Amino acid sequence: MRPFEFTRAPSLKEAGSLTAASDSMAIAGGTNLLDLMKLQVETPSRLADLNRLGFAQIEDTDDGGLLLGALATNTETAVHPRVRRDYPVLARAILAGATQQLRNKATNGGNLCQRTRCFYFTNIDQPCNKREPGSGCGAIDGIAKLHAILGTSDQCIATYPGDMAVALSALDATVLVSGPGTDRSVPLREFHVLPGDTPWVENVLERGEIITGITLPPPVGGTQLYRKVRERSSYAFALVSIAAIVEIADGKFTRADLAFGGLAHKPWHDPHLADALVGQAPSRELFDTAADILLEDARGYGENDFKIPLARRTLHAVLQQAAEDAA
Amino acid sequence: MKVHFKQDEPDNANRLDGMKQDVLGKPVSRVEGLAKVTGTAPYAAEYPVANCAEGVLVTSTIARGDATHIDKDSVLSMPGVLAVIDDERLTTRAAQGTANEAPKQGPRQVCYWGQPIALVVAESFEQARDAAKHLGVEYREEGGAPLDPASAETEEQEDETVRQGDLAQAMRDAAHSVDVTYTTKGHASAAMEPHAAIAEWEGDRLTVHASLQMLNYNISELADALGVEEENIRLVSRFVGGGFGSKLGISEEVVAAALAARELGRPVRVVLSRQQVFQCIMRRSETTQRLRLAATSDGTLTGFGHEALVSNLPGEEFAEPVLQSSHFLYGGENRELMLMVARIHRMTAGSVRAPGEAAGMPALEAAMDVLAEKAGIDPVELRLRNIPEKNPEEGLPFSSHTLAQCLKQGADAFGWDSGPRRPRQRREGEWWIGTGMASAARVHNIAEARARVTLRPDGTALVETDMTDIGTGTYTILAQIAGEMLGLPPKTVMVDLGDTAHPRGPGSGGSWGAPSIGSAVYVACKAIREELAAKAGVAEDRLELKKGATSDGQEIGDLLGGKDLVREGHYEPGDIEDDYTASGFGAFFAEVRVNAYTGETRVDRMLGAFGFGRVLNAKTARSQCLGGITWSIGVALTEALEFDPRDGHLVNCDLAEYHVPVHRDVPDLEVAMVEERDGAASPIQAKGIGELGMCGGAAAIANAIYNACGARLFDYPMTPDRVLSVTAD
Numbered sequence A: 001m002r003p004f005e006f007t008r009a010p011s012l013k014e015a016g017s018l019t020a021a022s023d024s025m026a027i028a029g030g031t032n033l034l035d036l037m038k039l040q041v042e043t044p045s046r047l048a049d050l051n052r053l054g055f056a057q058i059e060d061t062d063d064g065g066l067l068l069g070a071l072a073t074n075t076e077t078a079v080h081p082r083v084r085r086d087y088p089v090l091a092r093a094i095l096a097g098a099t100q101q102l103r104n105k106a107t108n109g110g111n112l113c114q115r116t117r118c119f120y121f122t123n124i125d126q127p128c129n130k131r132e133p134g135s136g137c138g139a140i141d142g143i144a145k146l147h148a149i150l151g152t153s154d155q156c157i158a159t160y161p162g163d164m165a166v167a168l169s170a171l172d173a174t175v176l177v178s179g180p181g182t183d184r185s186v187p188l189r190e191f192h193v194l195p196g197d198t199p200w201v202e203n204v205l206e207r208g209e210i211i212t213g214i215t216l217p218p219p220v221g222g223t224q225l226y227r228k229v230r231e232r233s234s235y236a237f238a239l240v241s242i243a244a245i246v247e248i249a250d251g252k253f254t255r256a257d258l259a260f261g262g263l264a265h266k267p268w269h270d271p272h273l274a275d276a277l278v279g280q281a282p283s284r285e286l287f288d289t290a291a292d293i294l295l296e297d298a299r300g301y302g303e304n305d306f307k308i309p310l311a312r313r314t315l316h317a318v319l320q321q322a323a324e325d326a327a
Numbered sequence B: 001m002k003v004h005f006k007q008d009e010p011d012n013a014n015r016l017d018g019m020k021q022d023v024l025g026k027p028v029s030r031v032e033g034l035a036k037v038t039g040t041a042p043y044a045a046e047y048p049v050a051n052c053a054e055g056v057l058v059t060s061t062i063a064r065g066d067a068t069h070i071d072k073d074s075v076l077s078m079p080g081v082l083a084v085i086d087d088e089r090l091t092t093r094a095a096q097g098t099a100n101e102a103p104k105q106g107p108r109q110v111c112y113w114g115q116p117i118a119l120v121v122a123e124s125f126e127q128a129r130d131a132a133k134h135l136g137v138e139y140r141e142e143g144g145a146p147l148d149p150a151s152a153e154t155e156e157q158e159d160e161t162v163r164q165g166d167l168a169q170a171m172r173d174a175a176h177s178v179d180v181t182y183t184t185k186g187h188a189s190a191a192m193e194p195h196a197a198i199a200e201w202e203g204d205r206l207t208v209h210a211s212l213q214m215l216n217y218n219i220s221e222l223a224d225a226l227g228v229e230e231e232n233i234r235l236v237s238r239f240v241g242g243g244f245g246s247k248l249g250i251s252e253e254v255v256a257a258a259l260a261a262r263e264l265g266r267p268v269r270v271v272l273s274r275q276q277v278f279q280c281i282m283r284r285s286e287t288t289q290r291l292r293l294a295a296t297s298d299g300t301l302t303g304f305g306h307e308a309l310v311s312n313l314p315g316e317e318f319a320e321p322v323l324q325s326s327h328f329l330y331g332g333e334n335r336e337l338m339l340m341v342a343r344i345h346r347m348t349a350g351s352v353r354a355p356g357e358a359a360g361m362p363a364l365e366a367a368m369d370v371l372a373e374k375a376g377i378d379p380v381e382l383r384l385r386n387i388p389e390k391n392p393e394e395g396l397p398f399s400s401h402t403l404a405q406c407l408k409q410g411a412d413a414f415g416w417d418s419g420p421r422r423p424r425q426r427r428e429g430e431w432w433i434g435t436g437m438a439s440a441a442r443v444h445n446i447a448e449a450r451a452r453v454t455l456r457p458d459g460t461a462l463v464e465t466d467m468t469d470i471g472t473g474t475y476t477i478l479a480q481i482a483g484e485m486l487g488l489p490p491k492t493v494m495v496d497l498g499d500t501a502h503p504r505g506p507g508s509g510g511s512w513g514a515p516s517i518g519s520a521v522y523v524a525c526k527a528i529r530e531e532l533a534a535k536a537g538v539a540e541d542r543l544e545l546k547k548g549a550t551s552d553g554q555e556i557g558d559l560l561g562g563k564d565l566v567r568e569g570h571y572e573p574g575d576i577e578d579d580y581t582a583s584g585f586g587a588f589f590a591e592v593r594v595n596a597y598t599g600e601t602r603v604d605r606m607l608g609a610f611g612f613g614r615v616l617n618a619k620t621a622r623s624q625c626l627g628g629i630t631w632s633i634g635v636a637l638t639e640a641l642e643f644d645p646r647d648g649h650l651v652n653c654d655l656a657e658y659h660v661p662v663h664r665d666v667p668d669l670e671v672a673m674v675e676e677r678d679g680a681a682s683p684i685q686a687k688g689i690g691e692l693g694m695c696g697g698a699a700a701i702a703n704a705i706y707n708a709c710g711a712r713l714f715d716y717p718m719t720p721d722r723v724l725s726v727t728a729d
């Protein structure tokens, strides 16, 4: 950890100006940032603490949706009665992540911005284009079991590791951002970005922009599932995860909003999947077709080749379960 | 007064059974438990020491070569930085258990990625850590260091080699034969408390608070490393937050703290980061193991082959003793056993939780399951048929043998179905469900030990030894043994451990702690009883002590005449070791579910039945078994050290990414203790417990995975990707 200056941001505006400089960062729960600072993966000279800004509310929106404050903790969010009743996929996804202790500290805003768990990213004595542009990618040809199979680049094959955002992607949530210029709303599905040639860029936030909240559209009901495949039954990141909101009427899918974790640099959402499923009756063949669409461009890097069949099989399991639950 | 006892004959008198206090074996809660859970039990790094400077180790970023230049100036001007220590006496790896001499020194020569090469000392920990990251180091890298055991040069461990009869012929003649190869990945000890030391000099006298398992050896290792007399060193390790083998020998922070404290003339604390604990202490070697089993049509073994390849750094003597129990667990007159060591540049391989059997038994017991299937024999029955009368290699009798009893009792308690076994018979929703079993075996270890017992006129007693309690319950059982012998409630027996100012114990490791130090306390107490008996005018074996008085009402205080009675017990294992094969035995039974879609395995329930001599405390003994079974879930399903194939660095070096089982992975565990008295094992008829609980359990899970879903896997841990690779859709 390098010496740093710590300021409690007294207002949103000042939080913005405090974090506008390239050596400044925002801190919320600190569960990700502090670990990375100890390892000197992150070396900010200034920290702006957001915790006094409010934004911890969870409240109804005018259109019947729900606003999740950026500073509300993961625990508060997962146990909120409306989240549990109307957005169970979100509650399940949050509870599938980390541990109770971590979730008690982790905030919704921080969760969206958590960094990858790539082993080479967190070891400053190893090459990593994300941490040190141009140094190379240690994971390619290295230990890459957790790494991405979709949307990778020659520069970086890391995954976005979180669970909550996968559910938010299936729910088509919106991220509320307050910036030095204006405030803006970004669809969650567009919030995280693929690595391309700039793997150090993980989301669309500009310097000085702060997440103030996340809005969920009005509840859609349906069967909501979150399936996380992992090496141990808790306290492990997803090998593959799927958030699913599914409805069946008259024996046919009328809704199939799916998002995937563990496969890419962002929660993966492919609109073609819903197109292929809606209007069709559940069957193994149909599930295979959906998997074919999902995995059409999938590419393994040796150690993580298994994710391709695993994603297919997990998709089968989820659609099968959804079909049974909905029936 | 010192009392020496060397055990040359089995002691079947079972004297402890005749004592009257009736506390031994009882489920007494750990006496230090409250202090630990309330945070008042100080661990090594927590001693308040005035004016203490903080040291952080700097570690190498190459696998082999030399650190040609250490640019001290690059950090000496940083805030708070006091010194950069690169003394030639710095140790560069942890000492092996019972080494008794310094491990490799000379930090300039690099033998593995992550090796300590210097220590940066500063006023605050944060300053030291920052400076450590900034220290400029130039290397001359010696490329091409062998990193992969499969392609490295190998050496045969000749004393492990057994060639008896003609195994190849036995395999050809066998009605049923199995020839299978297993792999296990490397393991980390993963103790909760990181390695830490505070060193403080007063003139030429050095005191070190450290987190160590075997002070008796550690003091010699430290003295040797520093080049000072043992008499001038005091090591203190009162509470140890888990060791699991990683604290058997002194590790790098101990010597570094001592050297820095000397150079700076003030106390220095060095605490390893979690990453450093993983990278520069000890790993269990990965293994490749070929098992050959030849059997007659009724499953009787005629041939037994077990060859293993393990690895270690060049020059390290330790070779994961994979074959340890294979030498005697089952019969088969044609035998071939061989242990090879590949020389590679990863951190030292050493003792990690049940070295040997923890890796060997999962392979052997999974191969036995393959044989049981081939021969169409119930796996429990197959094992019962192959229990040898005596050690099949050395011909020695067993000191005791509880395997058959454990198998039967365990099968009963578990509800084992001995009917025909076929995989993929039970399905609940997405899950295949199946059962499996395996034998457990762990050689019995015992060592020389000394303890001083003081009986006081106020009816209390004090036990003193430098023995450590690494969280297992040593404080408690020693109070129980002394209490039983002297007729005192354990509450009135103070136990003072973990200080080399006391008589030397054996340390904790290889599960030898309880039988060894327990015997020393027994010897001291017996001598005290003799003295009391003389004063009371009865023969010692008729002296009945209870609640501080003799059976005819004489108070201990009166017998002592107002004076302390002190005896130092010195227990020494005798020739008995050459007369018997002594081992703990047991059996594991597991029920697992395997997800048909995702290949995830969850253990639904698990039972272990164990025979390990006298139970000294039913609660701590059971807890040891629970811990062992939990580790075996780790071996089976989750634990694996991953090394980068290009530079050999350990990739997953924290507890988030090195997966030990979490609560949710550990189901209801049941323990059946098969009590016995093993007079050859120790004068208190006790054997080691802790490690036995993980020696074979992984195979019970592997066998259950096969029974559940038909995936016969040969590689541990059996992670979802591996299960899927052999599972049909």
Ligand SMILES: Cc1cc2nc3c(=O)[nH]c(=O)nc-3n(C[C@H](O)[C@H](O)[C@H](O)COP(=O)(O)OP(=O)(O)OC[C@H]3O[C@@H](n4cnc5c(N)ncnc54)[C@H](O)[C@@H]3O)c2cc1C
Residues within 6 Å of the ligand: A025, A026, A027, A028, A029, A030, A031, A032, A033, A034, A035, A050, A070, A071, A074, A096, A097, A098, A099, A102, A105, A106, A107, A108, A109, A110, A111, A112, A113, A114, A161, A162, A163, A164, A209, A210, A211, A212, A235, A236, A237, A238, B656
């Ligand atoms: C051992 C371990 C296991 C874990 N397992 C899982 C898991 O299984 N699944 C999972 O989803 N997560 C997991 N996590 C991650 C955890 O969920 C995140 O660490 C947590 O959500 C981050 O929230 P925080 O408030 O602590 O963020 P911080 O650590 O405070 O910040 C993280 C990042 O977000 C930025 N930031 C924070 N708030 C804002 C804001 N309002 N606007 C803009 N930027 C902001 C910070 O600048 C920083 O870059 C795990 C973490 C650990 C340590």
Ligand code: SF4
Residues within 6 Å of the ligand: A116, A118, A119, A120, A121, A127, A128, A129, A130, A131, A136, A137, A138, A139, A140, A155, A156, A157, A158, A199
């Ligand atoms: S995958 Fe991305 S994060 Fe990992 S080493 Fe490569 S560039 Fe860095």
